[in-house]
Amino acid sequence: MTALVLVFGEDDNDREAVCHLARALCPGVCLAKRRSPLVLTKGRAEAEARKQASRIAAVVRAERIRSEIPLVLAHEDCDAVEPAHEALADRIEGNLSREGIPCVAVTPAFEIEAWWFLWPRAVTAVKSHWRDPGQQGREVGLIVDAKEALRHALRKPGGDRRHDYKESDSPKIAAKVGELELVDQPQARSASFARFATKLRVALRDGEK
Numbered sequence: 001m002t003a004l005v006l007v008f009g010e011d012d013n014d015r016e017a018v019c020h021l022a023r024a025l026c027p028g029v030c031l032a033k034r035r036s037p038l039v040l041t042k043g044r045a046e047a048e049a050r051k052q053a054s055r056i057a058a059v060v061r062a063e064r065i066r067s068e069i070p071l072v073l074a075h076e077d078c079d080a081v082e083p084a085h086e087a088l089a090d091r092i093e094g095n096l097s098r099e100g101i102p103c104v105a106v107t108p109a110f111e112i113e114a115w116w117f118l119w120p121r122a123v124t125a126v127k128s129h130w131r132d133p134g135q136q137g138r139e140v141g142l143i144v145d146a147k148e149a150l151r152h153a154l155r156k157p158g159g160d161r162r163h164d165y166k167e168s169d170s171p172k173i174a175a176k177v178g179e180l181e182l183v184d185q186p187q188a189r190s191a192s193f194a195r196f197a198t199k200l201r202v203a204l205r206d207g208e209k
Contacts, residue, residue: 002177004067005204008039008056009075009106010111013167018075018106020174024183025197031073034059037112039076041092046134050095057099072096073107078192082141085192086110104199109168109192112170114146118186118193122176123154129163136187 005022009015015033022029037055044052060069074092078084088107096103108115116123117135133153135143143149152166168174177183186193 002067003030003070004063005029005071005073006060006063006069007031007033007073007075008037009033009073010038010077011167013170013194014075014077014112016171016175017112018073021183021196022073022179022180024181025200026175029204038071039074039092041076041095042079042088050098053092053095053099053101056096057101060101071195072101072103073106073110073200074103077111078107078109080110080154081144081163082109082139082191085141085195086097089192089195097173102203104196104203106196107192108146109141109190110144110146110171113150113165114140114143114147115190115193116150116152117143117146117169118188118190119173119177119180119182122180122182125171125176125180126169126172127154129156129159130165131156139190140188141190141192173192 007015007018010017019033021032022031037052037059040052041049060072063069074096076088077090078088085107089107092105093103117133117140119130123133131154133150154165
């Protein structure tokens, strides 16, 4: 059977970005996105969060008829700054673990856009209209409303707002991180990304034993 890592997330831009980052961290990994169920955990009652985990588990079990599934990646933005990612990630992973599903949670603090501050070279490689977003050496997991902060940071003074960052640019930035081999050369710090990277590499390495 082919070993396949399934990727669940909030929308397809996020799922595609997570796939690119996972390939950059673990070259050769085989991934497949799943549009549903969504990962709905934050702000939910525990019973509802567990029900959603059961729905994800049902998709994984159905897929196991055709493929070996060593791991699931489950993305959900924190909508809060670090260390909010820790509790959310633990909750997602715990609920899926109860269903017998090995999982690494992908829980960017505040939003996945905070992670793009880690690799300014990848960002500016996507669009020549963008400027270096800055934040070098800083803890980007403390940026509130990271999506709007990134949009503002990339906008050149007097620049045409038609070139502003859009959510559909997210996978392109993640792809550049891989293409330029930058994933292990962040220019800033993010505890939420470090958690994801470490847990993914450990999980896949252990799965090979």
